[in-house]
Amino acid sequence: MKKHTGILCLFVLFTGMVYSQYCTPTYTFGTTDNDYIDGFELETISNLGSGEGDGTGYTDFTALSADLIAGTTYNIHIINTPFYGESYRAWIDYNHDYVFASDEEIFIGFNLIAGEETTESFTIPLSASSGATRLRIRCSYDGLDFDACTNENYGETEDYSIYINGLAKDLTLFSISDLPDACSFTTNEPISLTIKNNGTEDATGFSVAYTLDGGAPIVEAVVSTLPAGNSYTHNFATGADLSAEGPHTVIGWVIYDLDEYLENDTNAITIINTSTYLTTGFPENICYSGGTVFPSPIAGGGVWSGDGIIDPLTGELDPTLVGGVGASTDITYAFETAGSYTVTEIPYVTYFLADPSNLGLGDDDYADNLDIGFSFSFFGNTYNKLYISSNGFIGFSAGSGAYNNQHLPNNATPNNLIAMSWTDLNPGDEGSIYYEMQGTAPFRRFIVEYNNVAHYGGGGNITGQIILYETSNAIDFQITQIDDDGGDITQGIENISGTAAYVTNPLYNRHPFEMTSRGWRFAVTPCDATVTETINFIDAPVINLIDAEVCSGTIVTLDAGIGAENYIWSTGESTQTINVSASGNYWVIYFANITCHVSDTSYVIVNPLPVVNLGADGLACEGTMLDAMNPGSEYIWNNGITSQTQFITESGTYSVDVYNPITGCSNSDEITMTITPLPVASFTSTVVDALTIVFTNTSIDALTYYWDFSDGTISYEENPTHTFATAGAYNVQLIISSECGADIYSEVFQVTAILNLTDDAIKIYPNPANTFLHIELNTTKVLAVINIYNLQGELLSHKTANQSTDINTSQFASGDYMLVVEENANTICIPFVITK
Numbered sequence: 001m002k003k004h005t006g007i008l009c010l011f012v013l014f015t016g017m018v019y020s021q022y023c024t025p026t027y028t029f030g031t032t033d034n035d036y037i038d039g040f041e042l043e044t045i046s047n048l049g050s051g052e053g054d055g056t057g058y059t060d061f062t063a064l065s066a067d068l069i070a071g072t073t074y075n076i077h078i079i080n081t082p083f084y085g086e087s088y089r090a091w092i093d094y095n096h097d098y099v100f101a102s103d104e105e106i107f108i109g110f111n112l113i114a115g116e117e118t119t120e121s122f123t124i125p126l127s128a129s130s131g132a133t134r135l136r137i138r139c140s141y142d143g144l145d146f147d148a149c150t151n152e153n154y155g156e157t158e159d160y161s162i163y164i165n166g167l168a169k170d171l172t173l174f175s176i177s178d179l180p181d182a183c184s185f186t187t188n189e190p191i192s193l194t195i196k197n198n199g200t201e202d203a204t205g206f207s208v209a210y211t212l213d214g215g216a217p218i219v220e221a222v223v224s225t226l227p228a229g230n231s232y233t234h235n236f237a238t239g240a241d242l243s244a245e246g247p248h249t250v251i252g253w254v255i256y257d258l259d260e261y262l263e264n265d266t267n268a269i270t271i272i273n274t275s276t277y278l279t280t281g282f283p284e285n286i287c288y289s290g291g292t293v294f295p296s297p298i299a300g301g302g303v304w305s306g307d308g309i310i311d312p313l314t315g316e317l318d319p320t321l322v323g324g325v326g327a328s329t330d331i332t333y334a335f336e337t338a339g340s341y342t343v344t345e346i347p348y349v350t351y352f353l354a355d356p357s358n359l360g361l362g363d364d365d366y367a368d369n370l371d372i373g374f375s376f377s378f379f380g381n382t383y384n385k386l387y388i389s390s391n392g393f394i395g396f397s398a399g400s401g402a403y404n405n406q407h408l409p410n411n412a413t414p415n416n417l418i419a420m421s422w423t424d425l426n427p428g429d430e431g432s433i434y435y436e437m438q439g440t441a442p443f444r445r446f447i448v449e450y451n452n453v454a455h456y457g458g459g460g461n462i463t464g465q466i467i468l469y470e471t472s473n474a475i476d477f478q479i480t481q482i483d484d485d486g487g488d489i490t491q492g493i494e495n496i497s498g499t500a501a502y503v504t505n506p507l508y509n510r511h512p513f514e515m516t517s518r519g520w521r522f523a524v525t526p527c528d529a530t531v532t533e534t535i536n537f538i539d540a541p542v543i544n545l546i547d548a549e550v551c552s553g554t555i556v557t558l559d560a561g562i563g564a565e566n567y568i569w570s571t572g573e574s575t576q577t578i579n580v581s582a583s584g585n586y587w588v589i590y591f592a593n594i595t596c597h598v599s600d601t602s603y604v605i606v607n608p609l610p611v612v613n614l615g616a617d618g619l620a621c622e623g624t625m626l627d628a629m630n631p632g633s634e635y636i637w638n639n640g641i642t643s644q645t646q647f648i649t650e651s652g653t654y655s656v657d658v659y660n661p662i663t664g665c666s667n668s669d670e671i672t673m674t675i676t677p678l679p680v681a682s683f684t685s686t687v688v689d690a691l692t693i694v695f696t697n698t699s700i701d702a703l704t705y706y707w708d709f710s711d712g713t714i715s716y717e718e719n720p721t722h723t724f725a726t727a728g729a730y731n732v733q734l735i736i737s738s739e740c741g742a743d744i745y746s747e748v749f750q751v752t753a754i755l756n757l758t759d760d761a762i763k764i765y766p767n768p769a770n771t772f773l774h775i776e777l778n779t780t781k782v783l784a785v786i787n788i789y790n791l792q793g794e795l796l797s798h799k800t801a802n803q804s805t806d807i808n809t810s811q812f813a814s815g816d817y818m819l820v821v822e823e824n825a826n827t828i829c830i831p832f833v834i835t836k
Helices: none
Strands: 009-014 027-030 037-042 045-048 058-069 073-080 086-092 105-112 117-123 131-140 152-165 171-176 192-197 206-212 218-222 231-235 246-255 266-273 285-287 303-305 309-311 328-335 341-346 366-378 381-389 393-395 417-422 432-438 445-454 461-469 475-482 489-494 501-503 509-511 515-524 529-538 548-551 556-559 566-569 577-580 584-593 596-607 618-621 624-627 634-637 645-648 652-659 666-676 683-687 692-697 704-708 721-723 728-738 741-751 762-765 772-777 784-790 795-801 804-808 815-823 826-834
Touching: 037 131, 037 152, 045 058, 045 152, 073 086, 073 105, 105 117, 171 206, 171 246, 171 266, 192 206, 192 246, 218 231, 246 341, 266 341, 266 515, 285 596, 303 309, 341 501, 366 432, 366 445, 417 445, 417 461, 417 475, 475 489, 556 596, 577 584, 624 666, 645 652, 683 741, 692 728, 762 826, 772 815, 784 804, 795 804
Parallel strands: 009 086, 027 152, 058 152, 285 529, 548 596, 618 666
Antiparallel strands: 009 131, 037 045, 037 073, 073 117, 086 105, 086 131, 131 152, 171 192, 192 231, 206 218, 206 246, 246 266, 303 328, 328 529, 341 515, 366 381, 381 393, 393 417, 417 489, 432 445, 445 461, 461 475, 475 515, 489 501, 489 509, 556 577, 566 584, 584 596, 624 645, 634 652, 652 666, 683 692, 692 721, 704 728, 728 741, 762 772, 772 804, 784 795, 784 815, 815 826
8 A cells, every 4th residue: 555654755966976876766656656756956957847756766867967156056946746745855966986875965855735836045165076976866645754775665766967076185193093092102102194185186295293191292204195086194203101090182284375174184093002991999988877889990900809898700809807997908800801891981082984885773672793904802792793782782692673671781681792882762753873994904993973862752852973893993982972861871881791890980870960061081900910909888978958049049058968979960970069049859869989979959949039119210201100129128218208100390310129028038129210290381461452462482391382272272482472353251271281291271261342331431540549439430321330340350249330430449459450231232440450
């Protein structure tokens, strides 16, 4: 039945010269059900609407070619079949070795739906070899889990020709000749470097150099010409002084002023003078609480002796025979070379894999019967083949994908293994596992690389290398990253019977741990040796981590106490003290030594600070409210206010301290404000005549003016003059505004019309008046209404009169007044003055 899985279409790019030297990908059904690449374009290659080909799933388009330049970025245009979703991947054989390696894949695999198009970018690396090579593009219906050569059910593969124009000048330091670890090195050990010319032009006038343990460089010129594509091995006239005991790091490089690609000019190795890496296997101080103890690692081939040793072959020690806690004993270990190792931490230096094989392993998987490429001795037995497990270990017996790691040694299978990071991993979820044999006899090396391999179910990844060395039979671990997912991890080596083992550290023997940028070597000890050490028996230590409740921003230092051989914190740190700034439970395991450890937990509560934000500095209106927020807190403002809020009326800087009485945490903020006053409306008026008044604005901080004369007319002038059409009482309003608000002010004005009478029609005297005002109406034959107003339109006196009358003005203040006489339909206004 067809098509049970999702979508898959793969691209592969080849760099070969004769196609028959490349693998030929196959398909069970190929393109017979319309699973194909319908379009491919790259520079001068334009192959659109190519369809299903001959149905086999492979189409040779090597007659189509494109020239590409190293260091340049290009776009590939892909058109999927219009019938089904497919998955795609692609490679270029950059080093022309007829193998599509994992680091030659030009983009991450992806899916396209039916008929979909995409454009993907890739860059030709500067290290790519010049000349003709291959590009292969594959599509598959059955998912992304495939490489350039696997058989698939449905899909298509297309090959194209590529010519890479590489760098003209490029020398690379290919390798440094390894020296086997030895019991005693001399002061003049031979050092040699192998250089390869990756450029398109011959190279002359270059030098080679090396440095030992960071010392002064040894530089020697190469007088001959190195043709393009050729290699050269330089044997230094000046050797290396490796006589000092311990590890030595040799860093070599090529010096070529014309070199256009410097990243491949340097290499490094580690060489060990092994004579001092022997111990009894017991820690100096043993925390004793009963029973017998064993040395760790448990090393075969040696003999233990001394007071308290009850088994000289295993080193089993009974502290009660020498007095227990408070006593000490001298233990001697006589070491024999056969099948035994010393474990040394070495500098972290990984090898570059030029053309690795990708195993494509899945969960709890393994690949067996893999050729090492040379004879390798492991615990005294010689092997030519091995297996690689997806769970972080390799071995020389029957293949195993066991995820349930062991504490080494353990006679239960699997045995005869090398565990860099034995735990439950799943490369099927993320990551890849590669291997490669490098170098020339008798100093070849077999490298296994776990590249970003995921823990099963998540929780981090593993990246590192296992290196096996020819001749020396040494084993290196180069650890880039081991993430701690909380599960146990085993790191070490074990013999074929599961009775002898060596670990990098007892704390890494089936314990949770993490590790970054560290190197370890298991070296076959090349000489017999005897070592004696004094062992002390002590009480279990007492540690007491503090609990703490602090405010955010406070650093809490947790101290496990001095004297431990190792510390393991829940944070992954391994120091006596750690600094924490977040809430949580923090535990530490205090290892007085591997036989004795105690633990404690600290409970840290980090309370948040009050969030105080008065806002940004700037302008504000009079009466703006400042809010310190955090209801229920205690407040102290710099102007003495103790409330949460306050209204500001003056420019200045305002600050507040806010204290949370529950958590004890405080915070503060300040703001500098320039205050704009609120507008205040007012005006005065001047009467021009009976119907016309001049209004003068006296408002404060006004930007706009709106006058309403209550007679149906308005004005936006600051100081308007207004003539009323008819007599009457008018409520004149002024409304002003600014960016801070508005205000209104109003007055009522009594406006009258002047009578059309002669000047002697009405007589008033005295004018100015004091205590009375006499009025004579010379033309009046009927009663008239006599009113007195002030200039603000207020009615002060109202009476009727015949031909004459007196009005008492003694109660009026000094000032200007208006006498208004109304007779029938006529009105006359006469101004007068009162003086006191």
